[in-house]
Amino acid sequence: MQRIDHVLALSTPGAQLTVTRWHFGMLGARPKVFIQAALHADELPGVLVAHEIKQKLEVLEQAGLLRGEVILVPVANPIGLAQFQNSTQHGRFDGQTGRNFNRGFPDLVDAVAALIESQLTNSAENNLHIIRDALSCALQQLTVNSQLEALQCHLFDLALDADLVLDLHCDSEADLHLYAHREQLPIVQVLGAYLGVAAILYADEQGGQSFDDALTRQWYQLKKRFPSYPIPVGCTAVTVELRGQSDVNIKMALADADAIIKFISWHSSPSANKVEALHTVQQKSTPLNFTEILASPISGIVSYTISYGVEVSPGTCLAVIVNPISGETLELITQSGGIYYARNASRYVAAGTEVCFVAGDSIQRNTDNLLSS
Incomplete structure (x- = not known):
């Protein structure tokens, strides 16, 4: 386990903000899993769940049972976490720009398409690496003009080459539910079964460039741009809505963390071991x-x-x-x-x-x- 603290660019002098992440497993190993909580900083159930996930990952790592690499960001939004007015936290919108913290993540499709056009091959595996390198290159070329953009680009950079991304949120008052891409439903339904969700909401594009949607959308857009080349989808990304804002208690957090760890273990297992669950899990899913x-x-x-x-x-x-x-x-x-x-x-x-x-x-x-x- 390794802790890394990243100081956000464009911080106010004398008031630096830091994004802390924990790395588990071997750096660069596959599959890579990225988990973050509280991108909307006033949605706190995920923070407690992330705390419990951290304890479980430590045990797995020490026992040598952790496959691949897991990056965990228990508090993804220090900007929103610090926004208080009259003792009330305001964590959904950035106070400086008025923007929703989970909208407007980078759209890299055009830049990446220009970079890979002459590099694509007839090998899906080669194209996977080519596109991941191009995504990273395109992101580094962006100009950051605000602390919000610095935060979004940093989180996007951490997740850009992940095989699996879980973005932990919650609703106002709600039962457990998930947001996902339509073509990723077979995998997402397994997560839903582990968590016992009430609903799975899916779309090809949700609109607004939310974190999970922006990560998956770029792969499907590139497949459309270059139909003559085998382009795999390099990322499964899911928004996990952990009930409502007041549903913060250790008992539920332990159960949710246990379900997520079981899902990660299943997702990280050899492909042959996944087939039965993919064919047997049939959860009702609804177009968004x-x-x-x-x-x-x-x-x-x-x-x-x-x-x-x-x-x-x-x-x-x-x-x-x-x-x-x-x-x-x-x-x-x-x-x-x-x-x-x-x-x-x-x-x-x-x-x-x-x-x-x-x-x-x-x-x-x-x-x-x-x-x-």
Whole structure:
């Protein structure tokens, strides 16, 4: 085990911020696994899970049972972690730029395509190494103009050549769920089975260049650019939503860490040992653009009528919005059947606020950006 502290570029004089990571296993060994928590710095369940993962990785490493290399970043966002106003943490948006910490990660496709065009071969293995080298080169050529960009480029650099990336987040109030690329569902469903998730939401592109989406998207885009060459997908990346923001306790963290370690061990095992799980695990997965989002058309007090984490039928009332001045009440009724997997923790909402989320099967959203702000 090795600890490395990275000081962010463009820090305020006298107030340096550091990203700390832990390396387990042999440097440069395969498969390489990258795990980070709290990119949204006020989403803390993943930090506790990362703490437990660290203890388990130490045991595996000391026993000589760890295959490949694992990089663990237990607190990925020191900028957001330090953002407090009136004793309230603000960890989702950068206070300087107003940007969501998990949007706008680098798009390297054009730069990489130019670098590899004359280098690609008829060997998928050779192309894998060529593209990974080009990705690293393209990232190093970017100009960093803010501390946020310095943070994003550093995290991207750590994960860029990883075989597996787990980005640990949480929702406002929610059951366990995952975000993934459509073509990576067979592997992601195994992770979902270990964790016992309520929903798996998938898309070819989520929009917004979130961390996991940016890492996988570049491989699929390069496959489209160069269809005559065998280009493998060099990275499986998943966003793991560890319930809600208040779901921070050691018992759940231990269970989640144990599930993630078991999944990593399975993923790192020889290919022949994976086949049975890939064929037998069949978890229900939902296209992300079929997620029904119930927003409140009025401002008011929110009274939820049923608990999340259950399957609902079309026509089910999930919440009642009450205007305490006019006395107006309005029911939020789902049009789509599916898993009611998340809801807003706020009990007062402004008009237009997203309140309830259902992984449905009949209401399709036609938008390029499938993620909330």
